[in-house]
Amino acid sequence: MVLGMNAITLRSVTKHFGQVRAVDGIDLIIGQGEVVAVLGPNGAGKTTTIDMVLGLSTPTDGDVTVFDLHPREAVDRGLVSAVLQSGGLLKDMTVRESVEYTAALFPSARPVDEALAAAGITAIADRRIKDCSGGEQQRTRFAMALVPDPELIILDEPTTGMDVAARRAFWQAIHADAEQGRTVVFATHYLEEAETWADRVVVVRAGKVVADGTPAELGAMTAGRVVRATLPDADPEQLRTLPGVVEAEVRGTTVTLVSTDSDALARHLLTQTAARDLEVAGRSLEDTFVALTGGDAGTADDPTTTETTEGLPR
Amino acid sequence: MTSPLTDVASRPAPRRTLLNPTVLRIELRRLVRNRRILIFTFVFPAVMLVFIGSQITGQDDVIGPQAVANVGAYVMASMAVYGAVMATTSAGASVSIERAAGWSRQLRLTPARPLSHVLVKMLVAVVLGVCATVVTFVVGAVTGTAHVTAMAPWWQMGVVIVLGSLVFAAFGLFMGYLLPSENAMQFLGPLLAILAIFGGLFSGPLPTDSLYGQIAQYTPIYGLSQLAHWPLTLTTTGAHDPFRMAWVLNLVVWGLVFVAGAVWRFRRDTDRV
Known part of the structure; x- marks a missing residue:
């Protein structure tokens, strides 16, 4: 599956907001077909990094390329898409309209019905967004992300606020999709998700990569x-x-x-x-995570860790 | 999925259609769902027209030396301006909801350019403005409130109102990019009502010998209102102002201010952080 082209290449990337170094020198290569979890406490720089990979913001210093292209170019060609943490939906639209709207903007979009089916929301296609649960809204975002048939899909804390059943259903849909060879990168602070769903875990703390390996390797680090x-x-x-x-x-x-x-x-x-x-x-990934990040880890069923970053622009 | 390497290479560069029929269809459908917009652009002007028309004394008095139309027609033109201004402002200001909901950010994950989104909003504003004008005219004609002796004033008023109200689409966009809130229209509705009073939409032009009347001449709706009514009055002297270039100047200057404001806020909004 990996044919020599990197999905994401970050070279000495920094991003400063005034005095705050949200990203403080990240070097990272993610190959095609990998399923990678980016793990880190709130404010570690995960969302800032994702924004740069998606071309939503530009690095203060360093290089970001996606499939050897400028991120903006990769977005335009439908090579990369994303499920952002929140927002990105209009309450008065239906699920189908949200996906249709997105599909209309891409030159060679997947059929809308196919994207709805892949995200498991065919049955609620005519429901208004405002009448959808958090999990249903997240699957709508996922269907929208599938529309360009991207080589790389990025998920920023995709299951925040979902209950256990919704979270499992969401990951099963992602997993079925990743088996077709799509590169998946997801940020999370649920260790259990990283351990269960990722081939590779990148731990970020204070804007730097502090560990990088398989879940087993990271567990063995301690x-x-x-x-x-x-x-x-x-x-x-x-x-x-x-x-x-x-x-x-x-x-x-x-x-x-x-x-x-x-x-x-x-x-x-x-x-x-x-x-x-x-x-x-x-020893578990959690032990390593606690050792590496100073114990900021959330557990899967602990909703108290879902607050936003303190003082950091996201 | 095909081999990634060929796939990446064969990805077509995006087309840059400025106007997307699917997007336009969904945007129009969203407007039809919005009850507040429908009430203020269609129902309110029509009801006001019938109400004022039935209350006003001398409704059937002809106005102006040419005797083209009655007072009811004058009220109809006022209500059409009000409806069109509300419609275009609402359409423009809807970007504030989209920004608050993160939709603008979502669109940046597609090949669409922010400018084409603005064009869609403008076009939706025109469509809505035309509908508001036509509805008010139809109500005026069908209920017999408005009498116009010739056909020309109808399309003259219509063209002036629809083109003139585009200035308020720019106003709506300016405010929509300025106020990052879901409730921009809750602020803009009352503001437009005040501007409508100054523009003479609820009373006829304010007497120019009062301070209010003096101030009113510089407010944004005044120029459009005077221009929209002129096909009915065609006066050169008397109670209704004779045609003045100041009306055009009012509309153009405010239009430039709103477009400049919208461009300024829009640029700031789409700047890469």
Whole structure:
């Protein structure tokens, strides 16, 4: 699928708003066919970066190209489209009209009915936008983004404000679409979404890329493994002296240990102590994320993390 | 999906049609759905015409030395101006809703150019202005409120009103780009009503010996109102002003101010940040 052409190339890109360095030197290459999550706390520069890739704003310094073209040219040719975080719909239009309007502006648009079907909104095509739920509006945006049949689709926090069922339905539609070889880049602060849906995760913090790899690779970046076992009457102080242990937690009869030498620790627990039901696991993406970004991660069902950036233009 | 490399190369450069029939159709359909616009551009002028027509004493008095029309026809022209001005301003000001809703930003993710969107708005404004004028004329003629002895004044008034009201499409666009709110028309409606009073649309021209009358001559609707009525009065002396170039000047100067304002705000709006 990757034929040597990059979907997105960012070279030393910066974007300043007055004194604020929203993007502070990002180098990033995204190949064709990749499904990439851009992960970062609010105000990390995700939306600012996306705006530059879409030609909605220009970098203060550095180069942005999309399929080796200027972003504006790539938009004009229908190579890239986007589902923005909010807005972009008119309340008095129907779902179908919104898609039709968009289709009329592209020289070789996909048939409107096809885009509606791919986004799973054929049944609500004649509904007014104002009568649609947040999830339905988001799928309308998705259908509009599918209209030019883009090689690259960018989703900026696409599931913010959706309930669990709507979020799953939305991602299933995206996933079915990505299987046809479309490059997908999505910004999110839901770790679970990045872990489940992305081949590659780019972690952004304070306008810089601080980590880049598969979800498993990023999980492995944080030293140690988690060893969990049932061990009655354990003493945390004593547990910390066991092989390689850097963290220890006791909750009832369950002990959770992080160890740099999990094999030795497991052997010790099973042979020298009364521990049973032993589990060994790699550390999760969330652990890495917390370590990298200072614990600003939201969880999938925590709506309190959806507020906008503080003081940063979006 | 075909091979990406050939796909990228074979992507056609976008066509740059200034006027898109699908877009125009959807925009017109949106207007028809907008009850407030429909009421103020069609229903209100027609109802006012019938109401004022039935109240006014001497409705059937002919006006002007040529005796072309009656007072009812004069009121009809006033209401047609009011309806057309409301229509064109509303059509122009709808960009404020679109900006507030992020629709303008969404359009920037398509090959469409902001300028062609402005042209669509202007065209929609003309269509709506024509409808408002025609509806008022039909109501005036059918109810017998307006009597005009010749055919020429009808199309003369119509042309003046529709072309003149384009100035207010520019006004609407200016305000629409200036006020980033969903409620621009809630502010513009009352403003237009005041301007309509100064323009003499609800009373006939204000007496020029009063301060109000003096000020009124410099307000934006005045020139259009006087020009629109002139085919009916054709006066050179007397109660109704004889034709004056100042009317044309009023319309042109305000038109330039509104176009300049709209261009200024529009440029700022579409500047890449």
